[in-house]
Amino acid sequence: MIRLPLALLIVLLTGAPAAWAQSPPGLEDVGTFGTADGATVLTIRSTTDMDALTPALESFAVRTPGLKIAYEQWNSNALYSLSLAACDGGADHADLVISSAVDQMVKLVNDGCARRYESAATAKLPPHLNWRNELFGVTREPAVMVYNRDLVAADEAPRSRFDLIDLLRPNESRFNGRIATYDIKTSGLGYLFAFADAHQATTFGGLLEAFGRSGAVATCCSAEIIDAVADGRFLIAYNVLGSYALARAERDRRIAIVYPDDYTLVLSRAAMISRGAANPNAAGAFIDFMLSGEGRRALTTARLVQPLGNKDAADLGFPDGVTSVFRPIALSPVLLVGLDKHKRKLFIDRWEDVLKPGPRSRTPRTDVRLQPRDP
Amino acid sequence: MSDGLAPSPPQPRALSLTTRLAVATALILSVGAVAVTVAALTYGQQASREAYDRLLVGAASQIAASLKLQDGEMVADIPVPAFELLALARDERIAYRVVDQRGLTLTGYDDVPLPPDDVTPFYEADFKGEPLRIAAVRQRFAERAFSGTVTVLVGHTLLARRALAWDITKGALYLLATAGLGMAALAVFAIYSALWPLRRIGRGLSERAPNDLTPMDIAVPREIQPIVFAINGFMGRLDRQMTAMRKLIADSAHQLRTPIAALRAQSELASGEDDTARLREIVGRIHTRSVGLSRLADQLLNRALITHRTEAVARDRVDLRETAIQAAAETDQARTAGAETLRLDLPENPVWVVGDTLSLTEACKNLVNNALKYGVAPVTLEVRESGAQAELIVADRGDGIPESQWAEIGERFQHQGGRAADRAGLGLAIADDVAKAHGGRLGFRRPAHGRFEALLSLPLAPRGAA
Secondary structure: EEOOOOOHHHHHOOOOOOHHHHHOEEEEEEEOOOOOOOOOEEEEEEEEOOHHHHHHHHHHHHHHHOOOEEEEOOOOHHHHHHHHHHHHHHHHOOEEEEEOHHHHHHHHHHHEEEEOOHHHHHHHHHHHEEEOOEEEEEOEEEEEEEEEOOOOOOOOOOOHHHHHHHOOOOOOOOOOOOEEEEEEOOOOHHHHHHHHHHHHHHHHHEEEEEHHHOOEEOOHHHHHHHHHHHOOOOOEEEEEEHHHHHHHHHHHOOOOEEEOOOEEEEEEEEEEOOOOOOOOHHHHHHHHHHOOOOHHHHHOOOOOOOOOOOOOOOOOOOOOOOOEEEOOOOOOHHHHHOOHHHHHHHHHHHHHHHHOOOOOOOOOOOOOOOOOOOO | HHHHOOOOOOOOOOHHHHHHHHHHHHHHHHHHHHHHHHHHHHHHHHHHHHHHHHHHHHHHHHHOOOOEEEOOEEOOOOOOHHHHHHOOOOOOOOEEEEEEEOOOOEOOOOOOOOOOOOOOOOOEEEEEEEEEEEEEEEEEOOOOEEEEEEEEEEEEEHHHHHHHHHHHHHHHHHHHHHHHHHHHHHHHHHHHHHHHHHHHHHHHHHHOOOOOOOOOOOOHHHHHHHHHHHHHHHHHHHHHHHHHHHHHHHHHHHHHHHHHHHHHHHHHHHOOOOOHHHHHHHHHHHHHHHHHHHHHHHHHHHHHHHHHHHHHHOOOOEEEHHHHHHHHHHHHOOOOOOOOOOOOOOOOOOOOEEEOHHHHHHHHHHHHHHHHHOOOOOOEEEEEEEOOEEEEEEEEEEOOOOHHHHHHHHHHHHHHHHHHHHHHHHHHHHHHHHHHHHHHHHEEEEOOOOOOEEEEEEOOOOOOOO
16 A cells, blocks of 8 residues: 555645645545556545555455555545536546445435446345445444443443433533534534434434533534543544444543444445446446455454344344344435435524524524424 | 039149138237237336326425425425335436426426426426436415415436336236137137037048938038038939939830830731731831830930939029920921911010929920820910919810829829820920929819810019029
8 A cells, every 4th residue: 555645645646836725625535555557447436534444445456456446535525526526527537436425325326427236246235235236335334322431330321312311301410511423514424314313213303402402512523523532521422433433442441332222323335336437347346345255354344344233244234133223224315305405404404503502593483393204 | 514524623722721710810819919918018007107106296295295484485394205205116216306486496406307388297308318207296375475386396217117017018918928828729629629520521421331312410510501401402412313313214114115025026027927918017007116116215315304404404594485485386396287276375574483494395395295186276375474473384175184183193104104195194294393393383274164274383583583
């Protein structure tokens, strides 16, 4: 693996220090794997931390002689905009796009930006992880609660959303102002989880109210939230992506993790081959690799595939008996609802009304229904 | 007659019944198959269109119901179940758009094509390179802040529709193929069993003894009965002809034996006679006998001819007046001029019967000859219509045949042998045969004292018959 500081890379690529200013917003990291001057170049754009995916990328590169993998790590909104632009002919195509913002990926596929791919491995995917043979769920990451083991006793820690609501109920609760979750306005993943919560169970209304009353903090980014919990600035973080939390918990004993036992959302990062992919075969081969035994092992090591229950970890489906607890976010056009302009605005308005700190003028409006079943 | 016996020229082999039936059945089955296939395709398409159109309308209606005014703006709070409904067609791409009456997109895809007019509930259009079926649901608002119609457009790509339509059609086609095979098998069985009676008739005929001309007694379906009837009719005619021929030969032998024996006796007598006067007398008797014998032979041959013709010769429309004139002419020719005269009494209009001119003329001649020979002049030949019958009447002023013999006139000749006194019987027998062969009869009557009539009564020809 060749890794350069991003600024240096861009300077090298463009040959001018002035290019620093032109660094595309949202591009977080780049790297290449495999044969440096390989005849075939596989371009992958992803929201996944390159560190997490490195074992899989290297292992795949070894299996495929003459292949050079160009990996770009983007934030989800930038990746979505870039892919949409590429789809409309306004930007270069990546071969493979992998994003945790699966709703945006569904939108890209719905807009006809993806290329069909069928193989023995994709055919074995359960229906909720394969949409139209164009979008594939390749990871398995639960949304978890994280708490600080030093500051919260194990028997006090919430096991479910009901516990969390109960903890926040007393007026003088010590958790007031010390619960964190994603800011759904800036975090696509946070929005996705919150929107899924709103349609999974009736607890969401109560939870949101409890957050509002206790002054919960909406903030950005998995890493920052987990840091803050470790530092003790927050006691509990809600709906954190399990892959980050588990990786951190391994290194930091202060971090403890809870899979809510009322239900646990499970996210599968979605991969699609761009319609204009220059190298769709290599992209398809990488999807197959991620679904293969060796790929699953690499992803499991990186915490991108969580063994849920104790059944075969390579199986992307859910083992019997825990199905009622684990709720996969299905790759389906239903996710388009959350991206709707009006729906999103209504949802975020409601969220901010409750969570924005300080006095703010509430705009009069009609009822915003966030119940799972609208009439 | 000779034409009928000539070997018929080789006919081109006609298409076999099995082939005809098989071709017809195959044709019917294929036409049916095409019709059912078209129907299945149409039905499949319609059924799948209706099924998926309901999803579209359901989703669009839910979205329309979620429309509301917020801060003076029309806002769609799209319910998740609306899209869950659409996602029932798992692999379809979804297009949706909410537009106000100015055509301004409130939310959804800007590039979903608008409906062609204000009333169309469903239409098809292209969306991002794929054909789309779109439902339009319109919601009217009359509020202070917003007045007008908001249109909700919800569209699906067509994969599932096509798959379902094909599934339905495929099911129907499998059924059709099975039914087709079944029907073909049944058709084979039906053709075989329908042709079975023909094979039975063929076998029945070939198994017969060569001289067995009795009617065939085989149970056959109604449709094939005409063939059996025709065969039986043919055999009946053959049988009658054979019988007549045998009778004729027997009669002729019987008739000729006596006069020939007499001739022989006379000639033997003559050979041993020295006296010239006696010899002359014997030769005179031989001559008389020979003349009688030759007339008998004539009449026997005539009868044979008539008997043959009644069975074998095609019938024409015959004007009985012409028959009478012909008979009169031939009678006159045969007789010496100035002998007993024959009067003709004919109507002005033709009297049509269906029959054989020669036989009828012969019968007529026989009656006239009898009257001229044995009756009392004047002899009248009259033709007239009486009801549905045509009548040919030969009348004279004599006593005629005794009434006791009228009934057996046809038989009499056979029973009594060929004596000269009975020659009249042979002529009458011929007339009787002809009458019967034409569906009529020979009758006698004595309408007044001193008048005797022999009457040939025949059915009139149907009007307009050939």
